[in-house]
Amino acid sequence: MTLPLTPSQTVGPLFAIGLSTTIGSHVVDEGAPGALRISGQVLDGAGEPVPDALIETWQAEGAGRCATDDQGHFAIVTIKPVGNAGAGEAPHLDVSVFARGVLTRLVTRVYFPDEADANGADRVLRTLTPDERSTLIATPDHGGIRFDIHLQGERETVFFDR
Amino acid sequence: MPAGSPVHPPNDFPEYGSTALRAPKQPLRVLPGRLAVLTAPLLAGETIGALDHDLTRQHDGEPLGERISISGRVLDEEGNPLAGALLEVWQANAAGRYAHVSDQHPAPLDPNFSGTGRCLTDADGRYRFVTIKPGAYPWRNHPNAWRPQHVHFSVFSPAFTQRLITQMYFPGDPLFAQDPIFNSVPDPAARQRLVARWSLELTEPEWSLGYEWDIVVGGTDATPLHDDGPE
Numbered sequence: 001m002t003l004p005l006t007p008s009q010t011v012g013p014l015f016a017i018g019l020s021t022t023i024g025s026h027v028v029d030e031g032a033p034g035a036l037r038i039s040g041q042v043l044d045g046a047g048e049p050v051p052d053a054l055i056e057t058w059q060a061e062g063a064g065r066c067a068t069d070d071q072g073h074f075a076i077v078t079i080k081p082v083g084n085a086g087a088g089e090a091p092h093l094d095v096s097v098f099a100r101g102v103l104t105r106l107v108t109r110v111y112f113p114d115e116a117d118a119n120g121a122d123r124v125l126r127t128l129t130p131d132e133r134s135t136l137i138a139t140p141d142h143g144g145i146r147f148d149i150h151l152q153g154e155r156e157t158v159f160f161d162r
Numbered sequence: 163m164p165a166g167s168p169v170h171p172p173n174d175f176p177e178y179g180s181t182a183l184r185a186p187k188q189p190l191r192v193l194p195g196r197l198a199v200l201t202a203p204l205l206a207g208e209t210i211g212a213l214d215h216d217l218t219r220q221h222d223g224e225p226l227g228e229r230i231s232i233s234g235r236v237l238d239e240e241g242n243p244l245a246g247a248l249l250e251v252w253q254a255n256a257a258g259r260y261a262h263v264s265d266q267h268p269a270p271l272d273p274n275f276s277g278t279g280r281c282l283t284d285a286d287g288r289y290r291f292v293t294i295k296p297g298a299y300p301w302r303n304h305p306n307a308w309r310p311q312h313v314h315f316s317v318f319s320p321a322f323t324q325r326l327i328t329q330m331y332f333p334g335d336p337l338f339a340q341d342p343i344f345n346s347v348p349d350p351a352a353r354q355r356l357v358a359r360w361s362l363e364l365t366e367p368e369w370s371l372g373y374e375w376d377i378v379v380g381g382t383d384a385t386p387l388h389d390d391g392p393e
Contacts, residue, residue, distance in 0.1 A: 002239050003378045006355055007347040008170040009329040010178075011314070014262040018252025018314055020214075020280045045183040058322040094322050101180030103171035103346050105325065107190075123194055151184045161190040162323060162380075 008105065011098040013052045016067050025066040027057070027078035037144030038110060039075040042068050042097070045152030049073075053099035055149070057110070080112055088123035090115050092136075097149060097159075107160045110147045111137045132158050169380075171346035178342040179303050215281040217251075217293035225275035227256025227294030229370040232330065232358060235287040236317060236377045243287025244379065248318040250280045251291055258297030267299050292370070298337055310337040310344060315377065323381025330375050331357045 028035050038057070042050040049072025056065040057076050064076040083091040090111055097106040111119050119125055125133050135157045138145035150157050173185035213219050218229060236244040254260050254277060257269040261276050275294065283289050296311050310331055317326040331344065338344050347353040355378075364372025 003237060003241055004352065004355060005169045005239065005380050006326065006328055006377045007352050008326060009314075009346075009356065010180075010343060011316075011327045012329075014260045014265060015252065015314065015316075015327075017260060017262050017276070018250050018278045018316065020250055020278075022210075022248055022250075022280070023318065045187075048183070050184065056325070058325075063318075096322075096325055098327055099184060101178070101182075101184035103173050103175060103178065103181065103343070105327065106173070106186065127191070127194060152187055156186055156188055158188070159186050159190050161192045 008103060010100060010103050011054055013100040015052075015054060015098070019054075019065070019067070023056075023063055023065050025064055025074075025076050027059075027062040027064040027076065030077055032079070034079040035077055036080055037075055037077050038093070038138065038147055039073065039141065039144060040138075040147040040149060042072045042074065042099070042149045043151065043153070047153065050099055050151065053097060053102075053149075056096040056098075058094040058096070083115070083118050083122075085118060085121065088121055088126075090118035090122035090125065092122075095149075097151075099151075102151075105162070106151070107162050108149065108157050109136050109160070110145075113138055113140050113145060128158060168348060169352045171348070175342065175346045177304075178346060210280060210282050215279050215289075215291050217253075217275065217277065217279045217291065219292075220276055221274040223274040225255065225272050225294050227272075227275075227297075229292070230295050230373060231290060231292050231364060231366070231370055232313065232373045232375055233288065233290035233364060234358075234374050234376040236283050236289065236319075236379065237287055238324065239378060239380055243285070244283055244317075244319050244324070245285045245287060246319075247283045247287070248280065248316075249283065249289050249291075250278070250316040250318070251293075251313050252278045253293065253296040253313040254299055256294050256297050258299035269297070269299065295332070295371075298335075303342060304340075307340065308337050310335040310341050317377060317379060319379065321381055324379040326377070326379050328377075329356060332373070333357055333360055 042053040051070045053068045055074045059081040066074040068074045083089050093110040095108045138147040175181050255272045255275045259267050259269040298308050312329040312331050358373040358375035361372045361374045
C-alpha cells in the first residue's frame with residue numbers, strides 16, 4: 001500500500017507563535033564538551049536579510065532550530081557529528097530552511113572548515129563545482145563557524161532534493 | 163495531472179509574490195544514493211502538558227468563535243502510524259487575527275486566545291486538537307487578496323526525510339479559487355488532501371463541530387546508512 005502524501009505549504013510569516021520550546025537553538029549547552037556555535041544570515045536574491053525564516057539542523061545527536069531575527073541572523077549550538085569515511089561521508093549537518101515565500105522546505109548541508117580531507121572525499125561535495133562546494137562549507141568564526149544561506153543570487157546556496 | 167506529478171508546490175511560483183526573491187534559481191541537486199535516515203532523539207524527556215492540545219483552555223475565559231475539534235492520524239507512505247511525532251499548530255483567532263506583534267490586520271485580538279497548541283501522536287499515530295475555527299484575513303499578495311480559513315501544522319518526527327510544515331483548510335471555502343498558496347499545489351487531487359473532512363461522528367452534540375484530517379509524510383524509502391559501492 002502506498003498512501004498519497006500531504007503537500008507542503010509555506011510556514012508563513014507568523015510561525016514564531018507556534019513554535020513551542022520543545023526544540024530550540026541549543027542541541028547541547030554552551031559549556032558542553034565540543035559545543036560549537038553555528039551562526040549565519042539568511043539572504044534573499046536582492047541580498048536583503050530574510051527576517052522570517054526558520055532554520056533547523058538535524059543530526060544523530062539531536063535537532064536544533066532557530067528563527068531568524070530582523071537582520072536575518074540565526075545561531076544554533078550543537079556538536080560536530082562524526083562522519084563515515086568508509087561511505088564517503090564527511091561530517092555534516094542536514095539543514096531545513098522554511099520561510100514566508102518558501103512553499104516547500106529547502107534542504108541543504110553544513111560541512112565543517114577543519115575537515116579538508118574528509119570534505120575532499122565526500123561523495124556529495126565531489127559532485128559539485130568548487131564555487132558550489134564553497135556554499136556548503138562553513139567558515140571559522142570566533143571559535144564557532146559561520147554558515148550564510150543565500151536563497152538566490154550569485155552565491156546561491158546549493159539545495160538538495162529532499 | 164499525469165502520474166508522478168510532484169505533490170509538493172514548486173518554490174518558483176510567481177502568483178505568490180513573496181517567492182520572487184526567495185525561490186532558488188538553480189535546480190535542486192539529487193543526493194547520490196540514499197545515505198542515511200537521520201534520526202535524532204529529539205523528544206527525549208520532553209513533557210507535553212495535558213491541555214497543550216486544547217487551544218480553548220489556555221486562559222481564564224473561553225475564546226470567542228465556533229468551537230471545533232480537529233483529529234486524525236499521522237502516517238507514512240506505507241500506512242504505518244508515526245507514533246510520538248510532535249505536532250505543533252498555530253492559527254488566527256475567530257476574527258482573522260494572529261496573536262503576533264507583526265499582524266496589523268485591524269480585527270480584534272481575543273484575550274482568551276493565543277492560537278497555538280501542540281501534542282504528541284499516540285501509538286496509532288492519532289492526534290486531536292480542540293480550538294475555534296480561525297477567521298479568514300486579508301493580505302497584500304494581490305488586490306483584495308484573502309487567505310482561506312486555515313490552521314498551520316508542523317510535523318516533527320525523528321526522521322529528517324519526514325519533516326513537514328503545511329496548512330489545513332476547511333471544506334467548501336469560497337476563497338480557495340483566489341488563494342495562490344493553496345493553489346501552489348500543482349495536482350488538484352493533492353490540493354484536496356489539505357482540506358479536512360467534516361465528520362458527524364466527531365461532532366459532539368450541543369458542543370463542537372468535528373473535523374478529521376490525516377497527514378501522510380514521505381521519506382520511508384530511505385534505508386539505513388550503507389555503502390552501495392562494490393563490495
